[in-house]
Amino acid sequence: MFWSKGYDGVTIDDLVEGMGVGRPSLYAVFGDKRAIFLRALKAYAERKGASAAKALLSPQSLRDSVAGFLRYTVESATEEGSARGCLLMCVAPLVNDAEVQRFLQSTVVGGAALLERRFRDGISAGDIPPDFPVAVRAIQVTDFARGLTMRAQIGTPRKTLLKEAEEAADLVLQARRG
Template sequence: MSSRGRPRSFDRAEVLEKAMEVFWQQGFEGSSMTDLTTAMGINSPSLYAAFGSKEALYLEAVRHFSETAAAETFRALMEAPTLREGLAGMLYASIGCSTQEGRPQGCMIALGATHCAPENERVRLELKEMRRTLRDTLRLKFETAVAEGLLPRDSDTGSLATYFATVVHGISIQARDGATRKELGAVVLHALAAFDRATRVNDPAGSA
């Protein structure tokens, strides 16, 4: 009897979560098929049947990370009532994501695939694009604030976006290296103070 029609003997969402943990800790190239199948509790044929390839599994795991573990970072930025509160929420959410107890430290997107062999260039470019999305989103937030009169008209929105994206990514690296939540929280305060100085913010929460 062909195995094509047989139902899977595992929960796809559950094994994807386990694969995400492996990639989050070890990166794409640092994770072997043995690492993945052992953590996922399935064999290689089942992995390929469910996900297609290691690369496809990794990219799906990264998207899963973005929609679950890292979701609060974007949500905090987009849903806060003021720009400054959104920036603060984003940075504190980044700390929360990067310092979860019992999980890999740092952000899978910030740390993932910054160096890849030529044959894995697609993976590097996908992660680069995801990191750029944060910077582009920040730039749009700053541009909107300028248009609404919340920031001075001469504000350098591109540099502000790059600065805050760099802080987010730096939080991830420092967390992976063992920085505590208290230490990273101090970084957030410095970043917000720099924002206030650089923009002479008119946001109602700017002096909070």
């Protein structure tokens, strides 16, 4: 519901109707709208984050892992029957709330840390050179993922985004310029 209407567009009545509970029960179990939104964000991040980590940390080549992570991003953002984009990247940043912003920052930092881990594994396996800029490239991959997600939200076809995800994986793994 927050995804389709945005945080400000969702009313308590919308939540009561959508969740099929009475107003007193909603407040007793979940608290206010902000608490429900934070809970929804955290549940979404856990579910999507676990799947993204699985794609990234699978036992395949580094290039295939990065491409798999970006493909998962596209597939998730263009999933049939759901809102296009990503709740964390498309709706949550618009909420002017310090706790939401801290949660988003920690989510991005956690994603970058997973990518850094995968790049270090790639260095150990000899897939990339020891001087590979692990931290910078991890942020670049998260930036590519956000860009693909935003483009999904505005209606770019899945096929186009999947092709771009593959090209982004190749680009981010290129050697440093001298």
